[in-house]
Amino acid sequence: MLEAPIISTHTRVHEIAEPYWDEAYDVIVIGAGFAGLTAAIEASNSGASVVVLEKMRAPGGNSIISDGGIAAAGTPMQQRLGIEDSPQLMYADMLRAGLGINHPDLVWEVAFRSAEVFQWSVDYLGVQYLDRLDQFGGHSVARCFTAVEVSGATIIRRQMEKLRDLGVEIRLQTSLQGFVRDTDGRVTGVRVQEDFEPSHPEVEGDRLLQARMAVVLATGGFGGDVRFRSVQDPRLTADIDTTNKTSATAEALIEALRINAMPVHLSHIQLGPWSSPDEKGFGVGPRFADYVVFQYGMAVNPDTGRRFVNELADRKTLADAILAVGKPCIGIADAHAVAQSGWNIERGLEKKVVREFDELSQLASHYGIPADALQVTLERFNRCIEEQADPDYAKPVIAEAAPLSHPPYYAMRLWPKVHFTMGGIQIDVRGRVIDLNGKTIAGLYAAGEVTGGVHGACRLGSCAITECLVFGRIAGRNAAAEPA
Numbered sequence: 001m002l003e004a005p006i007i008s009t010h011t012r013v014h015e016i017a018e019p020y021w022d023e024a025y026d027v028i029v030i031g032a033g034f035a036g037l038t039a040a041i042e043a044s045n046s047g048a049s050v051v052v053l054e055k056m057r058a059p060g061g062n063s064i065i066s067d068g069g070i071a072a073a074g075t076p077m078q079q080r081l082g083i084e085d086s087p088q089l090m091y092a093d094m095l096r097a098g099l100g101i102n103h104p105d106l107v108w109e110v111a112f113r114s115a116e117v118f119q120w121s122v123d124y125l126g127v128q129y130l131d132r133l134d135q136f137g138g139h140s141v142a143r144c145f146t147a148v149e150v151s152g153a154t155i156i157r158r159q160m161e162k163l164r165d166l167g168v169e170i171r172l173q174t175s176l177q178g179f180v181r182d183t184d185g186r187v188t189g190v191r192v193q194e195d196f197e198p199s200h201p202e203v204e205g206d207r208l209l210q211a212r213m214a215v216v217l218a219t220g221g222f223g224g225d226v227r228f229r230s231v232q233d234p235r236l237t238a239d240i241d242t243t244n245k246t247s248a249t250a251e252a253l254i255e256a257l258r259i260n261a262m263p264v265h266l267s268h269i270q271l272g273p274w275s276s277p278d279e280k281g282f283g284v285g286p287r288f289a290d291y292v293v294f295q296y297g298m299a300v301n302p303d304t305g306r307r308f309v310n311e312l313a314d315r316k317t318l319a320d321a322i323l324a325v326g327k328p329c330i331g332i333a334d335a336h337a338v339a340q341s342g343w344n345i346e347r348g349l350e351k352k353v354v355r356e357f358d359e360l361s362q363l364a365s366h367y368g369i370p371a372d373a374l375q376v377t378l379e380r381f382n383r384c385i386e387e388q389a390d391p392d393y394a395k396p397v398i399a400e401a402a403p404l405s406h407p408p409y410y411a412m413r414l415w416p417k418v419h420f421t422m423g424g425i426q427i428d429v430r431g432r433v434i435d436l437n438g439k440t441i442a443g444l445y446a447a448g449e450v451t452g453g454v455h456g457a458c459r460l461g462s463c464a465i466t467e468c469l470v471f472g473r474i475a476g477r478n479a480a481a482e483p484a
């Protein structure tokens with residue numbers, strides 16, 4: 001019999017002494033992105049019965065639309081290429097970008113396990129990566145691998161296949177509505193809404209699912225939740241576009257807060273500096289900006305025609321610098337840079353997000369940049385490349401970079417968009433959720449973007465996938481080690 005749940009007027013949390021459950025599993029994972037699917041794989045491989053609950057009609061979350069870039073330090077490929085890297089260096093890079101407010105133990109876990117988890121994705125999941133390594137802003141060395149198809153879908157597909165082989169169900173249109181706890185406060189299950197429709201979230205029909213061992217919360221970030229994000233950072237209103245899916249909302253995070261999970265860094269919200277105001281969402285511009293302009297080219301203030309930042313700085317430094325200019329800035333590269341980067345920029349050109357110019361003066365006139373000033377900037381920038389040193393902005397000069405003197409020139413407008421939420425609920429290195437008193441919430445684990453602390457004030461590019469896989473594995477294994 002279903003006991004009358006104790007529901008206080010202030011919370012929607014069920015506290016039930018001896019509930020009637022509609023279904024029971026050992027481990028219930030909420031969210032079918034990188035973190036949740038990884039946790040489900042590990043929990044299942046540890047012998048637990050597992051179900052993954054996903055509110056949308058399709059799995060994948062933001063993970064499936066990501067570029068599939070994953071950072072790993074001290075890998076065989078780096079060694080082959082003579083790149084000296086280590087978990088210590090990656091840890092130092094992440095802390096520096098995060099302005100030192102990252103939780104050091106979590107950062108270390110990610111950096112230390114980065115090579116191992118990358119190899120796991122190759123050996124166990126069967127993910128294939130492009131035969132290249134990239135150095136994104138804020139990383140001291142090239143350590144970023146990119147999944148083939150340049151898409152997180154490559155990784156998600158492999159994870160789904162594994163879960164199918166393991167017999168783990170991914171139940172779609174099933175939305176977490178609240179946690180069920182026993183009278184000792186242990187999370188014993190979840191209240192969910194089936195047949196969930198984002199356009200009609202108020203539909204009734206809750207069911208109670210028991211988690212005999214634990215629940216793993218992996219519901220991602222809240223970059224698509226204008227109300228929640230603009231409370232944390234009032235600048236981030238609906239006027240600022242986002243690269244996130246509309247499903248990246250905060251309701252599951254809020255449910256965790258309702259049961260006293262400790263919030264961490266909620267107002268630290270990352271703006272992607274490589275996005276274009278000439279298209280909606282993530283689009284095709286970031287690939288040109290991140291892989292071509294920032295690595296091989298330069299960015300200028302259209303009013304002055306001058307550079308204004310180290311283009312290989314971390315995302316926060318870059319986005320803040322563009323916002324300080326106050327209008328879209330212009331990222332510039334040439335034919336040699338495009339060839340050197342190895343990227344096909346046709347889609348950007350087709351969508352007119354990236355533009356091609358035979359002469360620098362045409363580029364200047366198109367964007368309203370003073371042509372003489374731009375010519376002076378270009379010559380100065382080219383000297384930096386030749387001399388392998390940038391006295392103006394200390395941009396690390398990539399060894400293969402060449403002076404921008406091979407027309408046609410390519411350019412795009414740069415304007416930041418909401419991309420990633422560094423904040424979330426606190427976890428410890430075992431993936432256990434921590435409450436307001438600094439104690440673990442029994443029966444509750446979390447992983448991925450719903451957690452806070454790993455990235456501090458600024459996440460470095462390609463470190464989110466590493467984090468999701470590292471903490472997804474940890475949370476899944478430890479959840480399945482709880483007593484049933």
Ligand SMILES: Cc1cc2nc3c(=O)[nH]c(=O)nc-3n(C[C@H](O)[C@H](O)[C@H](O)COP(=O)(O)OP(=O)(O)OC[C@H]3O[C@@H](n4cnc5c(N)ncnc54)[C@H](O)[C@@H]3O)c2cc1C
Nearest residue numbers: 031033035055061062063067069176220448449462464465
């Ligand atoms: C366009 C784009 C490109 C990116 N590229 C990269 C990259 O190349 N490298 C990198 O490291 N990072 C990248 N990132 C960031 C990275 O992809 C994300 O941080 C990461 O995928 C988050 O994974 P996750 O599993 O935590 O959440 P998600 O993948 O977002 O999955 C969370 C899932 O939980 C579901 N959910 C939410 N609430 C509920 C609920 N109440 N009930 C049930 N289910 C719920 C969501 O629908 C979603 O499917 C990118 C992000 C974007 C948006």
